[in-house]
Amino acid sequence: xxxxxxxxxxxxxxxxxxxxxxxxxxxxxxxxxxxxxxxxxxxxxxxxxxxxxxxxxxxxxxxxxxxxxxxxxxxxxxxxxxxxxxxxxxxxxxxxxxxxxxxxxxxxxxxxxxxxxxxxxxxxxxxxxxxxxxxxxxxxxxxxxxxxxxxxxxxxxxxxxxxxxxxxxxxxxxxxxxxxxxxxxxxxxxxxxxxxxxxxxxxxxxxxxxxxxxxxxxxxxxxxxxxxxxxxxxxxxxxxxxxxxxxxxxxxxxxxxxxxxxxxxxxxxxxxxxxxxxxxxxxxxxxxxxxxxxxxxxxxxxxxxxxxxxxxxxxxxxxxxxxxxxxxxxxxxxxxxxx
Amino acid sequence: xxxxxxxxxxxxxxxxxxxxxxxxxxxxxxxxxxxxxxxxxxxxxxxxxxxxxxxxxxxxxxxxxxxxxxxxxxxxxxxxxxxxxxxxxxxxxxxxxxxxxxxxxxxxxxxxxxxxxxxxxxxxxxxxxxxxxxxxxxxxxxxxxxxxxxxxxxxxxxxxxxxxxxxxxxxxxxxxxxxxxxxxxxxxxxxxxxxxxxxxxxxxxxxxxxxxxxxxxxxxxxxxxxxxxxxxxxxxxxxxxxxxxxxxxxxxxxxxxxxxxxxxxxxxxxxxxxxxxxxxxxxxxxxxxxxxxxxxxxxxxxxxxxxxxxxxxxxxxxxxxxxxxxxxxxxxxxxxxxx
Numbered sequence: 001x002x003x004x005x006x007x008x009x010x011x012x013x014x015x016x017x018x019x020x021x022x023x024x025x026x027x028x029x030x031x032x033x034x035x036x037x038x039x040x041x042x043x044x045x046x047x048x049x050x051x052x053x054x055x056x057x058x059x060x061x062x063x064x065x066x067x068x069x070x071x072x073x074x075x076x077x078x079x080x081x082x083x084x085x086x087x088x089x090x091x092x093x094x095x096x097x098x099x100x101x102x103x104x105x106x107x108x109x110x111x112x113x114x115x116x117x118x119x120x121x122x123x124x125x126x127x128x129x130x131x132x133x134x135x136x137x138x139x140x141x142x143x144x145x146x147x148x149x150x151x152x153x154x155x156x157x158x159x160x161x162x163x164x165x166x167x168x169x170x171x172x173x174x175x176x177x178x179x180x181x182x183x184x185x186x187x188x189x190x191x192x193x194x195x196x197x198x199x200x201x202x203x204x205x206x207x208x209x210x211x212x213x214x215x216x217x218x219x220x221x222x223x224x225x226x227x228x229x230x231x232x233x234x235x236x237x238x239x240x241x242x243x244x245x246x247x248x249x250x251x252x253x254x255x256x257x258x259x260x261x262x263x264x265x266x267x268x269x270x271x272x273x274x275x276x277x278x279x280x281x282x283x284x285x286x287x288x289x290x291x292x293x294x295x296x297x298x299x300x301x302x303x304x305x306x307x308x309x310x311x312x313x314x315x316x317x318x319x320x321x322x323x324x325x326x327x328x329x330x331x332x333x334x335x336x337x338x339x
Numbered sequence: 340x341x342x343x344x345x346x347x348x349x350x351x352x353x354x355x356x357x358x359x360x361x362x363x364x365x366x367x368x369x370x371x372x373x374x375x376x377x378x379x380x381x382x383x384x385x386x387x388x389x390x391x392x393x394x395x396x397x398x399x400x401x402x403x404x405x406x407x408x409x410x411x412x413x414x415x416x417x418x419x420x421x422x423x424x425x426x427x428x429x430x431x432x433x434x435x436x437x438x439x440x441x442x443x444x445x446x447x448x449x450x451x452x453x454x455x456x457x458x459x460x461x462x463x464x465x466x467x468x469x470x471x472x473x474x475x476x477x478x479x480x481x482x483x484x485x486x487x488x489x490x491x492x493x494x495x496x497x498x499x500x501x502x503x504x505x506x507x508x509x510x511x512x513x514x515x516x517x518x519x520x521x522x523x524x525x526x527x528x529x530x531x532x533x534x535x536x537x538x539x540x541x542x543x544x545x546x547x548x549x550x551x552x553x554x555x556x557x558x559x560x561x562x563x564x565x566x567x568x569x570x571x572x573x574x575x576x577x578x579x580x581x582x583x584x585x586x587x588x589x590x591x592x593x594x595x596x597x598x599x600x601x602x603x604x605x606x607x608x609x610x611x612x613x614x615x616x617x618x619x620x621x622x623x624x625x626x627x628x629x630x631x632x633x634x635x636x637x638x639x640x641x642x643x644x645x646x647x648x649x650x651x652x653x654x655x656x657x658x659x660x661x662x663x664x665x666x667x668x669x670x671x672x673x674x675x676x677x678x
Contacts, residue, residue, distance in 0.1 A: 076625070076626075076629065078629075078636055078640075078643075081639075081640065085629060085636075134499075136499070148593070150593070150594075152491070152496075157491075157594075158595070159594055159595020159596060159626075160475070160595050160596060160597040160630070160642065160643045160644075160645065161595060161626075161629070161630050161636055161640065161643035162595075163595045163626045163629065163630070164593065164594055164595035164626075165593070165595075166592035166593065166595075166625070166626050167589070167592060167593045169592045169623075169624070169625065169626075170588075170589035170592055170593060171511075171585050171588060171589060171623050172510075172513070173513060174511070174512060174581075174585055181625045182622065182625060182628075183588070183622055183623040183624070183625075184622075184623075242513075246510050246513055249509075249510060249522075250506070250509035250510060250589060251593065253505035253506060253508045253509055254487070254489070254503065254504070254505065254506045254509060254590070254593070255489075255496075255498055255503055256497070256498020256499050256500060256501075256502045256503035256504075256505075257498060257499060258499040283521065283522055283523075284508075284510050284522040284523075285508070285522070286415070286505070286508065286520045286521060286522075287415075287498075287500075287502045287503075287505050287508075289521075290415065290417075290424055290500070290502065291499070291500050291502065297417055297424075297500055300420075301417075301420065301500070303499065304417075304499045304500035305499075306499065
């Protein structure tokens with residue numbers, strides 16, 4: 001029976017829409033990739049999504065039993081309602097009851113989560129969490145913004161309204177840069193792919209980064225320049241590492257989880273940020289100092305050690321997370337992983 | 340049977356040692372108050388504690404069934420081991436295996452927690468959590484330092500090593516005051532009873548608080564002066580409110596709990612800090628703005644509203660928390676409360 005159990009997962013992005021069939025034994029069986037037709041309106045996007053889901057349901061229902069359908073969406077997402085609230089990556093979807101739209105179209109229930117939470121679940125159950133043999137973690141996803149997901153005992157921590165995991169908007173520098181969220185000095189303003197490019201442009205304009213002048217930078221080209229020894233590019237990642245370290249130290253002190261994971265595109269520059277991240281962790285978190293790998297507590301009780309690592313899963317994390325959401329919901333995820 | 344079920348709770352403090360018998364129907368049946376004889380050494384303190392526990396066991400065992408023995412202790416406390424690590428309020432107890440010392444003396448298991456976690460559990464199950472009908476909360480205890488406890492679904496969130504709930508050492512101002520924990524700019528340096536007195540003395544020395552000059556201040560007398568219109572005293576609490584608001588906003592964004600509680604001695608100045616606290620929450624937490632009482636989400640789904648309130652329980656919170664720890668451990672606390 002278990003070998004025949006499959007799920008369908010949806011990764012709804014601002015650019016791409018991916019729908020996959022998945023089994024716990026064989027992973028992704030098949031993935032349908034579609035453009036997210038935002039210009040055609042949200043109903044068209046939901047129709048595209050449901051068509052693809054139905055295609056997979058038809059294809060696999062004869063040979064497999066459906067565990068459920070998981071959907072990951074850009075947030076903010078209100079749960080359990082399933083309503084989007086001013087999602088920055090889905091313009092015009094404010095107050096959209098995504099759950100009702102999908103469920104009435106499919107005529108069956110779905111398991112809905114924000115994309116950052118789904119990615120964190122995948123990283124926990126199929127990525128670094130599996131490697132480290134833990135079932136709780138906190139993941140920061142460094143992309144356009146800084147996403148965050150918290151997994152406790154193998155389940156997404158949704159909070160009271162599905163909006164937990166917004167540590168990307170924790171204040172790092174109280175008088176810092178204005179954030180689109182309305183606050184100042186959010187982690188997201190200092191440690192996203194967007195923020196490193198902004199920092200480079202600002203320093204070029206200020207005349208404080210002579211080695212960066214005369215070029216148009218991306219997060220990727222900045223990292224390459226830093227790798228090639230460009231001092232001004234290196235400084236940008238050192239500053240991002242400081243912000244990440246300050247934010248992570250607060251999370252370690254608050255949650256005392258066994259694993260914190262840094263993912264997303266900017267995590268490819270992990271090696272450029274990690275020294276500063278750990279410097280701040282040692283300075284700002286006595287929980288980290290007590291429990292860091294090599295500490296007496298970690299030596300005596302390895303499962304109590306605090307690990308801070310780059311993510312193992314790449315861009316598929318969100319899709320994989322959506323696929324395993326139904327298994328998590330029915331409580332079989334941790335047991336199955338440990339089979 | 341349930342009416343006859345009792346527990347014994349211990350609140351181990353740096354000054355006082357309190358041991359109580361408790362039932363869920365009648366609360367504290369009897370409390371034994373002893374001085375904490377730190378000068379006599381930790382074994383003497385454990386002996387005093389165990390004598391008192393045995394006195395209560397003898398007194399209630401004929402008429403009641405023991406649910407368990409709960410002990411709250413100043414941290415940092417490593418769990419499940421039960422070992423103290425450099426506790427600032429129990430000098431000389433570094434690396435002390437408190438669990439083994441008590442359990443071998445009593446010849447039975449105990450449920451051990453840090454005092455801030457025990458207080459948060461009591462506030463959740465018997466205080467503001469009960470009033471607000473929620474079973475998850477985050478409590479900040481503003482005393483000598485800033486303690487913190489997180490309750491999720493009616494249970495203490497211990498983290499991997501019992502050290503969760505140190506949000507008092509989250510960084511608020513990265514270049515701020517040096518904290519005894521080794522970091523800079525911790526919440527504890529700006530929002531504890533100690534910190535408001537330090538701020539007053541610093542401003543007197545700076546000459547920036549003429550209305551405070553010529554007196555020796557306590558947190559209590561500063562609050563009284565502020566209530567009587569002393570502008571410089573008022574400013575001290577406004578600044579503490581800013582720090583608390585910044586810290587709470589990060590916690591709301593990260594955890595999305597239905598309730599955040601501010602307790603401890605300095606919470607008596609709640610009315611002097613609350614405007615600033617809520618100003619920062621509105622500015623820095625979009626999760627708070629989405630879910631604040633009166634928001635559309637909170638109106639539609641009252642159980643999803645985010646409440647930030649002063650604690651209901653006073654100095655007994657820690658003792659009550661120790662008493663209900665055994666019931667929490669056996670998972671009957673939430674069900675019983677909802678009877």
